[in-house]
Amino acid sequence: GLSGDLNAPVSNRVRKSLYPLVPYDQALASVIEHTPVLSPTKHNVSEALAGHILAEDVKALDPVPGYRASVVDGYAVISTDGPGVYPVAQVQYAGSNKESKATRLQPGTIARVTTGAMVPEGADAVVMVEDTELVESDSNGEEVQVRIIVSVRCKENIREIGQDAAVGELIIEKGSSVSAAGGEVGLMASVGVTEVMAYPHPIITILSTGNELVHFSTPAPLAPPFVRDTNLPSLSTAIKSTMPYCTIIAAPSVAKDTQDSLYTLLKSAIESTANVIITTGGVSMGEADMMKGVLEQRLGAQIWFGRVLMKPGKPTTFATVKDANGKTKLVFSLPGNPVSALVGYYVFVLPALRKMAGYASPHISSVLATLAHSIQLDSRPEFYRVRINAETKAGMPSTRFIAYGTGSQMSSRMLSMRGANALLKLPGASDKVKELKEGDVVEAYIIADF
C-alpha cells in the first residue's frame, strides 16, 4: 500500500486509480492471451516426467512382451496333446534361457515354465501347476513325469509378442499428460522409450515487497512495526503442490519500498532464467503506485491490467516484459494481503503456468458445489474460501460436493484459508440477489484434495 517513493513529495498524488476495474474473466483471458507456451525440450523418462505434457507422439520401440511369455507357473504344452501323463522335457525360468536357448517342444512332451518365462517353440498353451499332478521324480528330486489334468485351448496362458504393445504402436498421443498415477511412465519405459519431447515446467521467482517484512522464520515475539513475510512460504507451498516440477528461485531478499530496491530486484529476476515473476505487495491505490510505475516506466513492461473487479485481489496487476534476449517474462504483481496473494496464485498464476507447460486447458478444475449454508454476497464478485466435502450417500445418483464457508473472508485473515480446498466463484450482489441460500449450486475451483 505504499504510494510512491518514501522520499518523493506527494502533492501530485493521484486520488483515483488510473487503472480501470476489469472483470475477472476478462483479466484471466488477458493473462492467457499473453502467456507463451514454453518450447518443448528433451526429457528423460522417469518419475520426474509426471505431470508433463508430451510434445510428440510416442510409439513403442520394443514390443511388450518381447517374447512369447507364460502368464502362469505351470507346464507349456501342445494343446492338441490333451490331458495325460507326459515327460518333463525342459525347464524355462523367466530370464534363464539366455545361454540354454529353448529347444523346440516335441509332441508328447511338456516343459516346466514359470510366470514370465519364455514359452518354448512348438508349445502353444500353458497349464497352471494347480491343474497338474506329480507322477514320477528322479533320485535328485527333479520332476520326470507330470499328469496334465485339464484341457487347454490354443494360446491359453501365453502372451504373444507385442500383445500388450506392438512395435511402432502409438502408445501415447502428442498433447497427452504424463499422469502422476504412474501408468504412462511405466508404459514408456516398458517399450524402450527413454527420452521424449515434452513441455518444460516454468521457473518461478517469488519477490515479496514491503519495508515492514521480516523473514517468516523470525521467532516470537515480534515487535511492531514488523510483519513476517508469509507470502513466500504460502505461495511456495501452493506452487509445490500444484506444479511440483516448477523450479522456485527465491529472490535474494525482500524488496524495500523504494523504486531503486524494486527496480534492482525486478531487473535481476527478469534477466534470470525465471519465466514467471510473482511479486506481492505495493500495488494498492496511491499517487505513484510504485510497483506499477517501476514496471512500466523503469523496466518497460507492458501492464495488461492493474485492477480487477474481484474480492480479494482488487489491485492484482499483470504485466509482460522482455529480457535482454527478447524472451518474454510474465510478471504477476499480487496484492500483499496474504489471502489475496494466495487466491491470486490460484486464479491467475496457476492457469498461466499450466498454459506455459503445454496443458490443453489452462483452467484449474472446478466442480459444482452445493452450499451448506447461506452466504451474503459482497458488492464485488468474490472468491469465497470453503471446505468442500464429497458426500456420497446410499441411494444418491452421484457424489455431491457440499461447501462449508471458512468464516470471515477478510483478505488479511489467513484463517479463512485454513482447511479450505476450494474457492467458490460468487457473483457480486445485485439489487435482486443479495445472498445465496443453503442448497444453491455454485461453481467451485478446486485448490486442494478433499
Place this chain on the structure above:
Amino acid sequence: GLSGDLNAPVSNRVRKSLYPLVPYDQALASVIEHTPVLSPTKHNVSEALAGHILAEDVKALDPVPGYRASVVDGYAVISTDGPGVYPVAQVQYAGSNKESKATRLQPGTIARVTTGAMVPEGADAVVMVEDTELVESDSNGEEVQVRIIVSVRCKENIREIGQDAAVGELIIEKGSSVSAAGGEVGLMASVGVTEVMAYPHPIITILSTGNELVHFSTPAPLAPPFVRDTNLPSLSTAIKSTMPYCTIIAAPSVAKDTQDSLYTLLKSAIESTANVIITTGGVSMGEADMMKGVLEQRLGAQIWFGRVLMKPGKPTTFATVKDANGKTKLVFSLPGNPVSALVGYYVFVLPALRKMAGYASPHISSVLATLAHSIQLDSRPEFYRVRINAETKAGMPSTRFIAYGTGSQMSSRMLSMRGANALLKLPGASDKVKELKEGDVVEAYIIADF
C-alpha cells in the same frame, strides 16, 4: 512367478497354494491393523510441511496484526471529527515507524497512512485516499491540508491487534492436515510458529525381483529373455504424486531369483532407515513361493496374507518384520505384473502410508462414478481402470463423474493404466449379475486428478 530356488529340486512342489484367498476388504483391514503410526517429530514450518498431520494443537504466539494496522491507503482520523479540511500532522508508512514512534493524533488533525501502516494512537478510523481532496501543499510538494469528504464509523478500515489471530488462540487443531493449498503454512508462519510436532512421512524402499529384469533406461532393441524393470519408475511416480514427502531409497540392485539374493537385499532393507519395503515379483503360485519363504523362514517375518481375492493382485502378500532394534517394518510384496504392482500400491500401500503419517482416515478418496458403458464382470472382484471425467452440465444439481474404461484389463497391459485416474471397485460376477450396465453407479478410488 518363480517357484523356489533355481537350484533346488522341485519334487516337493506344492500344487495348491497354502495361502487362503482373503477378500480385499479383509486384507486391507489387516494391513491397517498391523501398520503403526509413526512417532511425531519436530518439523520446521515451511512448504515442506504441506500434507503433514499435526501432532499438537497449534496456538498463535504473536497476534496478527501485531499493531493497529490500516486496511487502506488514506488518512487516519478521529471519526467524531467528521468531514472537513484538516492539517496533515504526521505520516505513517508500513514498517516506517521504528525510529519515529507515532505520536498521539490530536483532535482536529489527521495522519497520512498507507495500507499496513501503524495507525497512530488517538485515531480510530481511516478514510480512503479516494474519499479525500488535496487542499494545500508546501513548497516541497508535501501535503499540508487535506479535505475529508466522507464520514467514517469508529474502527472503519482498521485491523485491531489480534483481529485476524489473537495471542494464544488455537489456530490449528491437533490431527489436522497442513493443507497443500498453502493456507496453514502461511497461517502458522504469520503467528510466529516456526516449529511444530507432526507425523513424519515414511521412508520407502522399492525392491524389484526377477532374473529377467534390466534397468528401465536400457535402450531398444532389448533381446529376449530380458524385460525392463518398469515397476521401479511407475511405483516411484505414484509415491511422489500421492505422498511427495516420503523418501524413496532405491534398492542397490534388482534381486535375483535366488533365496540368497532375496535374503541379502531384504535384510539390508529391513536394517535400513526404511519404514516400508515394497517388493515386486516372485510371489505367484509355486512349490516354495520364494519371496514368502524367505520372508517367513529366513527373516522371521509374519505374513498376514499371501493371496487376495481380487484382480489384479491375487498373489499380493503383506508381512511385518522387526529390525535388530525391534522396530516394525512393513513389507508389501506385490505381484510382478506392472499393473498389479501399481494397483497394489494404491489399494494397499498408500492407505498404510497414510496411516503411518497420522491421517485420521487411511483410505484414499473415492467418489460414486456413473458407467459410460457396460462392463463384463470378472469372476474375481476387480479394480477396473477408468478415466473419470467430471461432467458439469447446465441444470444439473451437481457434478457427475462419468467413467470410461481403458480397454483390456490384463494385468501385464500397462496401456490399461494410460489416462486412468480412478479404479472402479467392481464386485465379482454372480449367477444373477454378470455385467454392469451403462448408467450404473459404482464406487471409484481416485488415483490422479481429472
